[in-house]
Amino acid sequence: MKKIFKFTDPKKxxxxxLEAVKHEIRKYAKREKKKTLSxxxxxxxxFDCKVGATAESAEVVTFEALIKALDAVKEGGAKEVYVEILAKEVAKPLKAEVSSEDEEA
Known part of the structure; x- marks a missing residue:
């Protein structure tokens, strides 16, 4: 999803x-997570995420920090925000096998 959200609405x-923007982002992430994995x-x-006042000034952030970055852009006085979220499949990290020597200690 690559989208520019406006922070102004004459009726709201x-x-x-801002809460509606956050809701739409969470809804998109939930929808993407439901897709089947290989x-x-x-x-x-x-998710690869970028957020900023414009597409050129957008900074890379983690998905967990995306909501806080939205708040920071809003506090900066911007009238709109650019959000880019791209879903990707990632291999789970392998769990380190505990050797018998570590168990004895």
Whole structure:
């Protein structure tokens, strides 16, 4: 999803518009996570995210920090925000096998 959201709406308060943007982002992520993976046992969905006042000034952020970055852009006085979220399949990290020496210690 690559989209520019406006923070102003003549019928809504600015805080409610921001909450609507956050809701749409969460809804998109939930929808993407429902898609089938090539291998559910070893893969999961991850997101590449960018956020900024414009597409040129957008900075790369983690999905967990996306909502806070939206708040920061809003506090900066921007009238709109550019959000880019791209879903990707990622291999789960392998769990380190505990050797018998570590168990004895």
């Amino acid at each position: 308060h600015e805080d409610r518009v 291998d559910k046992a070893t893969m999961y969905w991850d």
